[in-house]
Amino acid sequence: MGKRYGGEIDLGQWDEKMEVDRLEGSCMLIRRDVFEKIGLLDEEYFLYWEETDFCIRAKKAGFRIVYCPKAKIWHKVGRSAQKKSDVLFYFGTRNRFLFVAKNFPEIYRNFLLYFCLYHFWRSAAGCIIRKRSFRALKALVKGAIDGYRIAKKYLA
Secondary structure, three states: OHHHOHHHHHOOOOOOEEEOOOOOOOOOOOOOHHHHHHHOOOOOOOOOOOOHHHHHHHHOOOOOEEEEOOOOOOOOOOOOOHHHHHHHHHHHHHHHHHHHHHHHHHHHHHHHHHHHHHHHHHHHHHHHHOOOOOHHHHHHHHHHHHHHHHHHHOOO
């Protein structure tokens, strides 16, 4: 879905209602029977990835996720952690491990390879070059370590 949710001015390029794999959590309309069947958002995430996990669980339970173009929301993405890049890097990294281990354990080893060879270094460069924050880099490393530890319980 890419930029469907932000970063571009809406000029009508997304006017088609369609089924999708996931939606951003800032504006969802969810039927009661979905919660009754799959439960609430997983509190273990705390911040980041919880709505993606919820959508994946809903799809696996047979529910449809539908993008409705007539619904409009203006959301200041990332404002809760914008000034605290260490929070963003920690939970974004930690929860990435949790999400893959919990929902796609069959590809977890491939994810580890991707993370170690590419994603970690790209994110580390972002911490140092773009954010100019060694606190963010430390949070990224701690998030990876904690994420790896948490993921183990879903892979046992």
